Amino acid sequence: MDSVELCGPAVPDFSTHPGLAAGVAVLQLAASRYLALSEQEKELNQRLRSLYPAVSDQETPLPRSWSPKDKFSYIGLSQNNLRVHYKGHGKTPKDAASVRATHSIPAACGVYYFEVKIISKGRDGYMGIGLSAQGVNMNRLPGWDKHSYGYHGDDGHSFCSSGTGQPYGPTFTTGDVIGCCVNLINNTCFYTKNGHSLGIAFTDLPPNLYPTVGLQTPGEVVDANFGQHPFVFDIEDYMREWRTKIQAQIDCFPIGEREGEWQAMIQKMVASYLVHHSYCATAEAFAKSTDQAVHEELASIKNRQKIQKLVLSGRMGEAIETTQQLYPSLLERNSDLLFMLKVRQFIEMVNGTDSEVRCLGGRSPKSQDSYPGSPRLFNSPVHKASNVITDHLCFPLFPGFDSNYCNGVSSSKGHTSAHSHKSCPPTIPSPEPGVLNGSRGQQTNVSAEVEMEVDHFSNGVSESSSNGFLNGSSTHGIDLEECDADMEVDSAQSKRQLCGGSQAAIERMIQFGRELQSMSEHLRRERGKNSANKKMLKDAFSLLAYSDPWNSPVGYQLDSIQREPVCSTLNSAILETHNLPKQPPLALAVGQAAQCLSLMARTGSGSCAFASVDDYLH
């Protein structure tokens, strides 16, 4: 325990168990130091993230301190490698010494900025602040050599890869804060003194420069600020200007010469996107108003839509069944896909949303669903309201289970084991066909109504992909009332129950799990090992290991957003059987743009920093 003196990763463990550390003063100190440091770290991380959102820290880490390895021996570092002091003789320019930052400046910053505070000008104040490429001699001040650039305090001159400086700005000395800003879009650099821009110092800068400082006489001490503290100069304001410039450039980019060509292409892309995600009514209306042909039969789109709705509302069993009905050979040929769907079904059973367990008297799936605010667009369609509609459709079909459901809630509270006592009335081993039919029938009704309303929808919120569903549900007056009742229960009882809290459902789930296990074994025997499948199954099963699966490390699987990739994969597979593209061109274009930006970052085009694709997806 004594060894935990410095802020190693062990300390936070103690802080989570305060009882252990309480008596040990050293540890408390260490913990507080850790906390202080981590506060600074946190601030640094936060600032860097907000300044340079386009930078990938894995690919191109940002400079965070001076490098203890990349410095001349006359340089001393302290204070987490942020303070630099001179420790040579300082007799002649041959005693000059520099240090570089740990990393070079990533192009994806767009605009990069750091500041250096002069703690002491020492004997003569021969300090240089600037940039240099890797490998430039460190026994020199920045600016004196090729690929090295500096602004010197004693004369205020700028040195651009040359031993003789140019008059540039004022001199600087103890107490001054000098900032250095690299513009990676036009490859220029300007300095600031105490928050005032001094104007362009260098142009045509090469890529991959490191922040660098150089000192030359005893007593010189400077502190760097790579984002640990707020900057004196308002760099955000400068960045705003460049963001606006880049975005104006994008907005003004010349498009297709021939009239209407551009528009037609956009319309095609939108239409294909709508069709792909089976917004059939919208797609139809859109195609009609823009005078286009739809390359898929309406019935086929509707079929896909039906399946997607089921998947997104968590009714996997029905989804699989419907898929098998409509596309008989699809899942037979594609056993991995079937396996994936079944694993998802298992998860939905745990969640209490799958039709099989819901029929067994689980509580309303509504309370089990927590659909996050704004899911990722374009990866898959966003059916925000889809679960709501399912609830409304299903709930009135199981009125008898209402009391049961309340029972379940109270009785199984705290139960962790899958083997709890049977406390529920009749076990229904499989979905009752009548019920399912009923539900389906009603659904068709709804979609019919959706179609009727779709016109005004495509006018108003055509961009929004939460297409028409809400509309459909709101036409059901009774459902709305039920919804209210449901909400009340929901708020009173927020703890979610395994399989909706029904014993029978839990048993069905266990049984299904066994079937899944044997399917997995069967698959392995037939087609060899598949690590992806194995992991999927393991993750799904491990849900049962936690007393509260929703708040467990594997609980994310229960999140309804996880239905989207499943839905998307299934949809793509169906489309492929019809020889249609797996991905809509619109999503492809978006992906391509994102890829292009990361390529720009790698090849040193700084403008990628201000052209995030997300900015254009509202």
Add this chain to the structure above:
Amino acid sequence: MACLLEAPLRISVLSEVTATSRHYVDRLFDPDPQNVLQGVIDMKNAVIGNNRQKANLIVLGAVPRLLYLLQQSSSSLELRTECAVVLGSLAMGTENNIKSLVDCHIIPALLQGLLCSDLIFIEACLRCLRTVFISPVTPVQLLYTDPTVIPHLMSLLSLSQHTQEYITQIFAHCCKTPEHQTVLFNHGAIQNIAPLLISPSYKVRMQALKCFSVLAYENAQVSMTLVNVLVDGEQLSQVFVRMMQRDKPIEMQLTAAKCLTYMCRAGAIRTDDNCIVLKTLPCLVRMCSKERLLEERVEGAETLAYLMEPDIELQRIASVTDHLVSMLADYFKYPSSVSAITDIKREKGDAFYSIILYCKCSLDHDLKHAHELRQAAFKLYASLGSNDEDIRKKITETENMMDRIVSGLSESSIKVRLAAVRCLHSLSRSVQQLRTSFHDHAVWKPLMKLLQNAPDEVLVMASSTLCNLLLEFSPSKEPILESGVIELLCSLTQSDSPALRVNGIWALMNMAFQADQKVKVEIVQALGTEQLFRLLSDPDTNVLMKTLGLLRNLLSTRPDMSSHGKQIMQAVTLILEGEHSIEVKEQTLCILANIADGNTAKELIMTNDDMLQKIKYYMGHSNVKLQLAATFCISNLIWNEEDGSQERQDKLREMGFVDILHKLTQASDPNLCDRAKKAMQQYLA
């Protein structure tokens, strides 16, 4: 038909009037109101974007009829509205159109229309009023003739974004004098307009901002009120700071910077406030950059010059911000002459006339901006260099700077000449520059030329600069003397403007400092004693002080008082007896001391008991400076080595001066004590 009267241009247009135009006007007189309405609507569609059609309709008398229909309460609201729209469209044309509309009394008619309760109609009237009022040919005063108009406009501000936009735009254009500011302020302009700064409409925000800039300009009352205004819980200055963010439109940044500048200059914001130092100043420097439009660069430079004029710290910061000093050098890289084009015009015949006219117009436009740019740069340089020697050095070292000033001094544009001389004046405060660059470039030559025939504004600056050039150490002093400047300066002392009188006499004073007897005589002769005495009784203390200074310099080296001794003594007595400040009296006593230094002049004092009593009085005065000067005077009178010193010493001893000197040797002021001791030594020797 009042608008038909003037201008031969109209008649030429008249010949082109087409039958269709006449048809439009005829329909306005149709007995059926429905036909009239349709006629007005058709007219509206016909005039949009068609300046010739607009001119035709005006010539044919459409305006009075439209105004009649607009004012007629029997007209339907729709018709009245359409009339206002058409009039607004006509106003969008040329300046001549506006003149015709104003001549037809469109303004009172439209203002009357604002009393209607229909929003659409009000908006149409306001739109037209806006267009009329923002034209340079419309007399601004027309907005203020009826005192009920401003309060009514204030009350209309709440109606819609359109009324907000038009009304604020009218205010922003029609607030030209302190009186206008006061009228608007008293009618609650600030409270009514402040909330518009966060309007969802950009146009409204922008016009509201412009209103504040014209309201705050050199107006302490408005500025002091502005700093305490909150908009949505935020201080107004912070709202302006946000509007200066770099991603905001340039127009908005610039206007917000103007607002803060004016508030700062009016004393409502300190010059060391962060919103000035870290926001307004850098923003204005950015406005001077090459990337900005010429107009923006001019406004930016002028505003920046105004902002930092009184504050050396701001001048220092600006001088190192974004290479401002060398950035301004770019302001001179625009054409300054259009002579070639005018020559061509004379040579060629009519065929090319229009083309050349067009070329000349566009060049004139450039030229106008070139002038504006140059004068703005000179102003900014003047402001930058007004206090700090290092900055002056930096400015004079800028490429061709002195040459530019020299040629600026003789440019045709008065604005440029004035700004150039201001710049020169600012730089002339530097001893080093006077000794070097000023002499090298013989700036005195164009300066002298400028002084020959210039408006007072320029004269003040030029003569003030001349004062500095005539300082003793200035190498330009000699050539200026030789150029016969004395006459000119003497004539300045007779000017009605106190500033010119001060500068004239000041220059003479500088000139007389340690000058040859010949120069002194020349000055006295040119000025004449009469004028000298007139200046000694000048109501302006500065003039009096400089005149005394001149006298002192004239009398400094053993003066020969034979000629004007008596008058000078009279004048001195007069001033010492008069109600004057300590400084004036000190200067006068110094003159007396100088007189006491001259051989013949000594007698003038010694025989004047009255004067001796006065000296005695001042030796016992409570002000050390006066005591010192008076003691100096006595000390000169009793100086040993000169003729008749013994008698003078005796006489003064009798009068009790020795006792006073003795007392003064105990004075707490070391200078006075020292001076008294030296005087006492004369008695002891």
